[in-house]
Amino acid sequence: MNSISIGGVTIEKTAALAPMASVADRAYRALCKENGAAYMVSEMISAKGLCYSDRKTEELCTVLESERPYALQLFGEDPHFIAEAAKRLMEYRPDIIDINMGCPVPKVAGNGAGSALMKNPELAAEIVRAASEAVPVPVTAKIRKGWDENHVNAVELAKALEQAGAAAIAVHGRTKNQMYHGKADWDIIRQVKETVKIPVIGNGDVTSPETAAALYRETGCDLVMIGRGSYGKPWIFGQVKHYLETGEMLPEPSLEKRLEMMCRQVELAVQYKGERIGMSEARRQCAYYLKGMQGAAALRNKCGKLSSLADLRELCSEVVKNCNE
Numbered sequence: 380m381n382s383i384s385i386g387g388v389t390i391e392k393t394a395a396l397a398p399m400a401s402v403a404d405r406a407y408r409a410l411c412k413e414n415g416a417a418y419m420v421s422e423m424i425s426a427k428g429l430c431y432s433d434r435k436t437e438e439l440c441t442v443l444e445s446e447r448p449y450a451l452q453l454f455g456e457d458p459h460f461i462a463e464a465a466k467r468l469m470e471y472r473p474d475i476i477d478i479n480m481g482c483p484v485p486k487v488a489g490n491g492a493g494s495a496l497m498k499n500p501e502l503a504a505e506i507v508r509a510a511s512e513a514v515p516v517p518v519t520a521k522i523r524k525g526w527d528e529n530h531v532n533a534v535e536l537a538k539a540l541e542q543a544g545a546a547a548i549a550v551h552g553r554t555k556n557q558m559y560h561g562k563a564d565w566d567i568i569r570q571v572k573e574t575v576k577i578p579v580i581g582n583g584d585v586t587s588p589e590t591a592a593a594l595y596r597e598t599g600c601d602l603v604m605i606g607r608g609s610y611g612k613p614w615i616f617g618q619v620k621h622y623l624e625t626g627e628m629l630p631e632p633s634l635e636k637r638l639e640m641m642c643r644q645v646e647l648a649v650q651y652k653g654e655r656i657g658m659s660e661a662r663r664q665c666a667y668y669l670k671g672m673q674g675a676a677a678l679r680n681k682c683g684k685l686s687s688l689a690d691l692r693e694l695c696s697e698v699v700k701n702c703n704e
């Protein structure tokens with residue numbers, strides 16, 4: 380097996396699932412793992428929320444044994460809270476603690492956390508140092524290209540974080556100002572890889588086995604991380620793995636198989652979060668799975684009204700009926 384080591388944690392060198400708040404929850408991750416995701420990172424968890432024992436935060440920290448190797452991701456701007464939160468996370472037995480240094484949303488960046496740490500490399504390094512000293516597991520960071528095109532500093536920041544004890548760096552090749560728009564700059568990932576000795580995880584715009592292989596080839600990164608390219612298609616991880624190992628493309632799964640995975644994900648979400656929350660989140664998740672299918676507009680409309688597992692079964696029957704027409 381072709382693998383990498385992040386501070387002693389062995390990870391298969393295929394494709395990892397990117398952390399995605401309110402999308403890549405436990406149910407989503409279960410499907411990605413079953414389909415071969417090499418490594419996964421939790422939704423971001425507020426360091427302060429954890430220290431004040433916020434109940435919603437608890438749900439975010441719970442990870443299954445079957446998800447290993449996995450990281451729990453913290454966000455915050457205060458090294459003391461980060462260190463304390465990292466210690467508390469040990470109760471959930473993560474393999475790795477990751478620090479979010481890329482989130483652009485005002486609620487996070489406006490408070491000096493997430494991508495705002497890119498504007499303050501000394502504080503970012505202090506945060507990594509504090510977390511590394513607080514816990515026995517490797518600490519990593521996920522950064523962006525920079526704050527904006529006039530402040531591109533991923534290389535300098537990665538160097539500072541490595542010196543502060545980071546065991547790996549994930550680089551999303553967009554600036555904070557780009558949010559999730561425009562093309563990701565893979566060259567910045569290559570530059571970071573050429574600068575630091577620790578593993579570099581490349582991220583941005585991987586949507587297929589070919590783009591995953593291209594990101595490895597063009598940047599020399601140690602691991603590829605897929606975010607939105609996995610929406611409604613957890614099987615992408617199996618396709619990437621197969622392609623990297625054999626050079627062959629696996630076909631898309633059959634309609635039955637796709638619907639089966641969709642239902643399993645929703646059932647798990649309902650099991651973990653209850654029917655009301657699970658079904659309301661299923662509206663968006665099912666729309667991803669059904670994108671591009673026969674009668675997509677009407678199906679999307681139906682997805683928007685899902686409120687029970689019975690509705691979900693009815694939706695599946697309609698999809699099958701449409702495809703047989």
Ligand SMILES: Cc1cc2nc3c(=O)[nH]c(=O)nc-3n(C[C@H](O)[C@H](O)[C@H](O)COP(=O)(O)O)c2cc1C
Pocket residue numbers: 397398399400401402421422423452479480481482521551559563582583584585604605606607608
């Ligand atoms: C809905 C959504 C939620 C995200 N939440 C997080 C998060 O909690 N932590 C994080 O580090 N990045 C988060 N990201 C950024 C992704 O991990 C990833 O860097 C970004 O989507 C680019 O990769 P992609 O082009 O493969 O989607 C999020 C992205 C999206 C679209």
